[in-house]
Amino acid sequence: MSNSESPAPVPSELVQAALRVARKRKAAVADVPLQAIALEVGISRSTLLRRLGGGRQALDEAVRAAGVDPGGQKPVRERAIEAGAALISSHGLASVSLERVAAAAQCSVHSLYAAFGGRDEMLQAIFLRYSPLVDVEAVVAAQPEDLDSTVRKIYALLATALQREPRVLPAILAEFLARPQDETLQPLVQYVYPRLFAGVGKWLTAEIAAGRIRDLPPLLIIQQLSSPLVMHLLLRPITQQVPDLPAPPIEEVCDTFADAFLRAVALP
Structure with missing residues (x-):
């Protein structure tokens, strides 16, 4: 395929499979693992990825085009600021560690370093927000x-x-x-x-x-x-x-x- 060609559209069966799994799990489509969608369709995860063009962005766009918001979690930075704010309010500033914020925000400590640079920068972001x-x-x-x-x-x-x-x-x-x-x-x-x-x-x-x-x-x-x-x-x-x-x-x-x-x- 040349660079000027558009990627192949996501097959309708994959869109419908993603919506079915999301309904079963009572979750947003963006939060449904690709492995679960592959199992629903009866193919391997690697095959699903190939049919999606290598990532799930095309699937989310196809779901949105079908009239459904794929949803998904907020970015790590937003989740961390909200989680850190809740910890400060409930337990004080000393309670805020990268590990506790990562657990509350459902992310990794490494992702917090990537989003903020460290604990001090994360506290600054929380302070500025609130x-x-x-x-x-x-x-x-x-x-x-x-x-x-x-x-x-x-x-x-x-x-x-x-x-x-x-x-x-x-x-x-x-x-x-x-x-x-x-x-x-x-x-x-x-x-x-x-x-x-x-x-x-x-x-x-x-x-x-x-x-x-x-x-x-x-x-x-x-x-x-x-x-x-x-x-x-x-x-x-x-x-x-x-x-x-x-x-x-x-x-x-x-x-x-x-x-x-x-x-x-x-x-x-």
Whole structure:
């Protein structure tokens, strides 16, 4: 066959066999082993591969053309991020090893190295997925001139991240507070803080230069911006259980703390 020719279409009998096996197993077609499909048809796996052109991509495309989504598992990176997040939320940051994530994500440790490079890089990916840092960077990178709306957007993003399930960000903050000298936490600390100051810190420095906020160290402004809301949201699940101690709606909480922050640092 010349390079200009298209591969032979997958025979209908193979498509139907794959669909039958998927129904029997109550699984997606993409998750059905080729050996099981070969047994259904009554041929060897090597013969099946030859009839498919050497791989299962043609089969999945033929199944899709027949009006059925072949499905399949998410990529290893996605499964690992979700599995690692669940482990952090349930058992803390120290519980996250490549071996435990691989078992939960139904993949090999080798595939995690291929997807991330190592445990530290995997933790960074999990943090970025479940923290508001990327979204906050996008807000401040737009170089807004409206300090009020920018602060309120940041509060809304922070509130969403801290209430999100699995509770990754609260669990990581708890580890930082409980064991600040733990060497296993340092790679994540050394990644998060420089990135935070490269984005939010740069924005605050520009606001100071523009005369919109008081000239204070960026670290203190960041802490003044985030700490009240973070503390409220970390304790909110507990205080909500106390009788006769109703918690205001989250939107009201964010507005209250935003107003207090602006009164403290904004210049006329």
